[in-house]
Amino acid sequence: MLFNVSGLLRSPVGTVRHYTLEPERPVHAGSVELIRTPDGVLVRCEADVLMDGDCARCLAPFGYREHISFEEIFVQQVDVLTGHRLPPPEDDGAFLISLNHEIDITEAVRQYSETAAAMQPLCRPDCPGICPECGQDLSMATCTCDRAPVDYRWAALAGLRQAANG
Numbered sequence: 794m795l796f797n798v799s800g801l802l803r804s805p806v807g808t809v810r811h812y813t814l815e816p817e818r819p820v821h822a823g824s825v826e827l828i829r830t831p832d833g834v835l836v837r838c839e840a841d842v843l844m845d846g847d848c849a850r851c852l853a854p855f856g857y858r859e860h861i862s863f864e865e866i867f868v869q870q871v872d873v874l875t876g877h878r879l880p881p882p883e884d885d886g887a888f889l890i891s892l893n894h895e896i897d898i899t900e901a902v903r904q905y906s907e908t909a910a911a912m913q914p915l916c917r918p919d920c921p922g923i924c925p926e927c928g929q930d931l932s933m934a935t936c937t938c939d940r941a942p943v944d945y946r947w948a949a950l951a952g953l954r955q956a957a958n959g
């Protein structure tokens with residue numbers, strides 16, 4: 794995910810370039826806008842990324858898709874016209890344009906993908922998970938354990954029914 798911006802750095806502030814992202818892990822599809830700013834290039838990225846996770850219920854590893862969207866300034870280290878080094882950016886965590894005028898968005902994509910990763914991904918929305926009593930994967934087979942209902946609204950309803958019947 795490398796873009797050569799030596800041409801863009803020679804263009805006036807505000808010049809925009811559009812690119813389509815090629816599929817390259819973790820990116821499935823996406824687009825990038827590069828905009829010339831006074832001290833570098835603003836990168837605007839929209840992408841679908843493929844994530845790997847373990848199901849929060851049954852613990853099975855599986856892949857899923859997330860959307861990421863970010864804007865980051867990549868700061869110029871070299872004046873493209875004179876070849877002179879520029880003073881380093883004040884923020885030492887800033888993304889940098891390489892000395893040969895390339896922007897690599899791989900690290901930014903990785904960071905934003907990590908942030909977008911689901912806290913509790915599910916392999917499917919109705920994954921029944923694992924029986925807390927015997928450890929049986931309930932999507933493969935049922936078990937005979939007497940499991941307490943997890944949803945208290947249903948528990949209350951069951952209690953009401955019992956009261957009505959009794």
Ligand SMILES: [Zn+2]
Nearest residue numbers: 848851916920
């Ligand atoms: Zn699952």
Ligand SMILES: [Zn+2]
Nearest residue numbers: 924927936938
């Ligand atoms: Zn069980």
